[in-house]
Amino acid sequence: MINTMAKNLSKKLVNLDIIKFDDYDVIIFGLEVILSTIFEILGLLILGFFLDSIMELIVFIGFFSLLRVNSGGYHASTCFRCFIISSVLSFSSILTFKNIAWLNNSLTLFLLIIVATVITIIYAPIDTPNKPFSKEDYVIYRKKSLLILSFEVLLIILFFVLNKEFIIYCNIAAASIFFQGITLILGKIQNKSLKE
Secondary structure (H helix, E strand, O other), X not given: OHHHHHHHHHHHHHHOOOOXXXXXXXXXXXXXXXXXXXXXXXXXXXXXXXXXXXXXXXXXXXXXXXXXXXXXXXXXXXXXXXXXXXXXXXXXXXXHHHHOHHHOOHHHHHHHHHHHHHHHHHHOOEOEOOEXXXXXXXXXXXXXXXXXXXXXXXXXXXXXXHOHHHHHHHHHHHHHHHHHHHHHHXXXXXXXXXXX
């Protein structure tokens, strides 16, 4: 469905002389990424609305995505699988911290942050076999990943220190960077198995 939409839109852009035919395949790929991202976010927001968790979802997506874009990780084979994985990761975190009060404490928060930080320091960034990093890209994305991780950790701690009532949001943010760390490990495994 997304591929068909991207092809149709690309054909219209070529016919209107907005893009060159030589760029057709690149535009299709770019539109597929944009459309799949839009559909995934809309799907998650709809689920968030029905679960009365829009703000928590925005926190999860914001922290997860900001780190994910620069550090990489596991890639699902289809957009639908990506949506399912994203839904499970985000809503398992949100529903856990909204419904299990005894987990909303500083110990949980700092354990998630410590584990996520260690995993990210060890594994980030993870490239893909389809688009491997050059040595220069690796260094750039590593620095960006660690800088973003530092910013996110400081932001979580700052909100926690300023207002303990933000503990649910802080734990959801910490869980998002923890799960992003898990995708780094899975991405490393995925890359290794694809190379063999």
